[in-house]
Amino acid sequence: MGSQQDFSPIPTPVTPDGRDGLAAVLERPARAVLAFDFDGTLAPIVADPEQARAHPDAVPALAALAPRVASVAVVTGRPAGVAVRNGGFAGVPGLEHLTVLGHYGAERWDAVTGTVNAPAPHPGVAAVRAELPGFLDGIGAWRGTWIEEKGRAVAVHTRRAEDPQAAFEALRAPLTELAARHGLIVEPGRLVLELRPPGMDKGVALTEYVREIGAGAVLYSGDDLGDLPAFAAVEKLRRDGVPGLLVCSGSAEVAELAERADLVVDGPQGVVDLLRALASRLA
Secondary structure, three states: OOOOOOOOOOOOOOOHHHHHHHHHHHHOHHHEEEEEOOEOOOEOOOOOHHHOOOOOOHHHHHHHHHHHOOEEEEEOOOOHHHHHHHHOOOOOOOOOOOEEEEHHHOEEEEOOOOEEEOOOOOHHHHHHHHHHHHHHHHOOOOOOOEEEEOOOOEEEEOOOOOOHHHHHHHHHHHHHHHHHHOOOEEEEOOOEEEEEOOOOOHHHHHHHHHHHHOOOEEEEEEOOHHHHHHHHHHHHHHHOOOOEEEEEEOOOOOHHHHHHOOEEEOHHHHHHHHHHHHHHHHO
């Protein structure tokens, strides 16, 4: 009989592959890697990304679950140090072996050392950073767009524009051309266009980490277009014999992710509820 402390049951994935992935996590947690995007998954989306903070119950839920699995990772386009600070991940009992893969895996923070390891920045980022304000003025960029400095990348947000989606679509092609001139690519997201170096994405980062850990099962949760490569990586791992569960932190803005997910939850609160349910089952 359950106690009053029991959390809600784990929701059932809608696909056979998802059900197999969940079963593998529950049956062999010591070989499971659980990986999460940050913005929109562990943290609610806000108008100013600098103000984004992890859901207040996310870190306690992660800390309850992390000691019961092989590894917990945060895979994000943000600088690793920013994700650690905004997430409140440092110095949390239970999260001693959390790993944050920042800038799509180009940076790595490990809780056990508390340090960030990263290669030298791509020179094209500095060139784009210098050119971008004048470039946006020159093409008559929509009022309300703004630039976010991300260290190893630069992002142009349209969420505050008069017509956010129209601004996003109008800027996509010219920013892609600007990025290409400096050896960069454009990563589209939820009303944001990020100019960053090629060669790394969340799928590459997740695959390398899963192989490093030697995982026998993987769960990945995300909410945005930038999470599609991670979804594809889990699908490839499943074909290679590693069961996986794909979770969409639900958003009407990114239907593509929900369509490919095994399980759709109600945003960061739904992710927290899933974490709690997993921790309760594995306790």
